[in-house]
């Protein structure tokens with residue numbers, strides 16, 4: 001791995017990901033080398049910064065309903081481990097379900113990540129609106145899809161269970177959250 005230091009990142013800004021989950025994504029970035037990435041659900045922005053830092057020309061568009069997310073990766077720039085050129089992020093504040101936001105981010109992406117509204121209705125809406133924008137899509141919080149009642153109002157688990165069951169994508173891969181939390185875990189779909 002090049003300049004990316006997961007332990008350091010976790011110290012500087014709180015990442016809502018285990019180290020293994022971040023590595024899973026880094027390996028996927030190495031494999032598909034996306035030039036433009038869409039992230040639905042910025043959270044603390046540690047992952048956003050990592051996505052952007054992957055390649056010198058990688059552009060990240062990140063949407064969150066809560067404003068002021070820029071400060072998180074601003075802190076990374078202040079550590080001098082990254083430069084502004086490393087961090088090419090366009091943050092969009094708004095509800096991902098709002099048709100205006102859908103219109104704003106419309107485009108072609110090398111990778112889409114969905115980790116925002118986890119309810120069945122909200123997650124399904126995000127999948128419908130943004131899942132089509134890339135041939136590789138990552139869904140967060142799939143953990144427990146084999147063991148926990150998938151009918152709970154938790155879209156990622158139910159979605160991932162039906163994805164695996166129907167097996168109608170070219171390829172899927174997944175990682176569990178090894179920090180032993182009831183959620184977490186990424187599922188990747190390749191069309």
Ligand SMILES: C[S@@+](CC[C@H](N)C(=O)[O-])C[C@H]1O[C@@H](n2cnc3c(N)ncnc32)[C@H](O)[C@@H]1O
Pocket residue numbers: 015016017040041042043044045046047063064065066094095096097115116117118122140
């Ligand atoms: C679990 S966090 C994302 C964590 C992030 N992927 C990370 O690794 O740090 C979920 C985020 O989705 C945002 N969110 C929830 N519902 C949303 C919506 N309808 N539109 C946009 N963002 C939403 C929340 O504000 C929250 O920051």
